[in-house]
Amino acid sequence: MSGAVLVTGACGLVGAALTEALVRAGRTVVAVDRNPPPAFCNHAWSRGPGTAVPLAADIRDTAVLVEAMRRHAVTEVVHGATITAGRDRDLSDPEGVVETNLLGTIAVLRAAREVKAARVIVVSSNAVYGPNAFLGDVLDEVLTQPNPQTMYAITKFAAERTALRLAELWGLHLHIARLTSIYGRFERDTGARDTLSPIFQVTLAARAGRAVTLPGAGLRDWMYGADVGNALRSLLQAPKLREPVYHVSAGRTFSVADWCAALTHLYPAFRWRLAEAGEAASIDYFGFGERKPMSVERFTRDTGFQSAWPFEKALADWVAWLDQNPI
Helix, strand or coil: CCCCCEEEECHHHHHHHHHHHHCCCCCCEEECCCCCCCHHHHHCCCCCCCEEEECCCCCCCCHHHHHHHHCEEEEEEEEECEEEECHHHHHHHHHHHHHHHHHHHHHHHHHHHHHHCCEEEEEEHHHHHHHHCCCCCCCCCCCCCCCCCCCHHHHHHHHHHHHHHHHHHHCCCCCEECCEEEECCCCCCCEEEEEEEEEHHHHHHHHHHHCCECCCCECCEEEHHHHHHHHHHHHCEEEECCEEEEECCCCCCEEEHHHHHHHHHHCCCEEECCCCCCCCCCCCCCCCCCCECCHHHHHHHHHHHCCCEEEEEEHHHHHHHHHCCCC
């Protein structure tokens, strides 16, 4: 596929990393976000050989999307725009979460249908599993039952099912990418992301000289942002995708406690510990316990993707990035 790619939510953690990966692969990207890109996105996207074309737009405005897609000859769409709502937003603005995460998805798919996009990837989340993500040994796309509990998780799962139904009705070549827990470059409070990763939280604490208390070890198959950008690119370029839903993960685990231990080598004054029984933690895991890793057998079989960012490499890269781009 040689046309341009439309990426929604392009200035967020996942969207910015994907846009960077596509530009480095020589693609033209229509980078849609509700706000203009910050300087560090423009810098990352300027290192070609491809081109990023920023578009400040509301994803619910199908006409604007269609006009941009036709103007730039878009052939593929990655829909990642979302509100990652926390408890406060669930309480105060559930309508806004539904409008963006569900109705926004429908609007983007209408635009993809209008231009006859060759492939559409809808970005989803491990959050759809709810408390079931903490049962058994591994999460499986087919065998693990989704059980969403929060407005974010509920709307992401509803968007998945809606997208697959509309793909069937409208003849879209569409697949769902359920992401593992992501951290890294471009992560920040954008106003749409209430649940910043625990790794982000402890890294900024270490850099500021603040001690932290963890609610638990936080063992997960964490994935660095640069890795997820390349992983989503692999879904776009795979010759044949056989599954409706794919897990996207690095396929390896480490804990937030491991990350904290590594941070002490870079920031010797940093102090961290696990919370005692009944003690309030200073770091929020936004979950029910130690989440199980996600199976990536189907994903690697159909894309050939291999993680290029092990723990130590990701840590060094992200710290260097933060030194140049204070958040």
